[in-house]
Amino acid sequence: xxxxxxxxxxxxxxxxxxxxxxxxxxxxxxxxxxxxxxxxxxxxxxxxxxxxxxxxxxxxxxxxxxxxxxxxxxxxxxxxxxxxxxxxxxxxxxxxxxxxxxxxxxxxxxxxxxxxxxxxxxxxxxxxxxxxxxxxxxxxxxxxxx
Numbered sequence: 001x002x003x004x005x006x007x008x009x010x011x012x013x014x015x016x017x018x019x020x021x022x023x024x025x026x027x028x029x030x031x032x033x034x035x036x037x038x039x040x041x042x043x044x045x046x047x048x049x050x051x052x053x054x055x056x057x058x059x060x061x062x063x064x065x066x067x068x069x070x071x072x073x074x075x076x077x078x079x080x081x082x083x084x085x086x087x088x089x090x091x092x093x094x095x096x097x098x099x100x101x102x103x104x105x106x107x108x109x110x111x112x113x114x115x116x117x118x119x120x121x122x123x124x125x126x127x128x129x130x131x132x133x134x135x136x137x138x139x140x141x142x143x144x145x146x
Contacts, residue, residue: 001045003038004082004091004105004114011036011045011085016054036085042117045085051113051123055098086110096123 003009015032033053036045046054081091084107091105091114102122105114115123 001036001085004085005043005080006038006040009038009040012039044115044120046113048111081105086112099123
């Protein structure tokens, strides 16, 4: 699979150790989540539901090496949409499921998500005030109130 933002760059497979939160108690089994990451720009490809599993697990990714000084800036990478590394169809901008202030790139065919490296720490929504995090997850509940 190739990076949608860095032409010609292959994505590295990355295994993220995490606890299986579907198992209750402190003895939750450990499992691994496999995602793909660009060694150049630090962006990460999440297949359907992998982003939610990653965020629910509380696992973290070590920062990747920064893009070279001659490479594109974070804003330039964000402006590029690119193609799905799995399907090859054009990715479309979409708000992150847990933080609508962060734009990710979504595949309309396989529903995978590309998160730029600079956005990875903000995609969880932890930088949002609590009420905005609730809106991101549940929608604006005040609209139905009389």
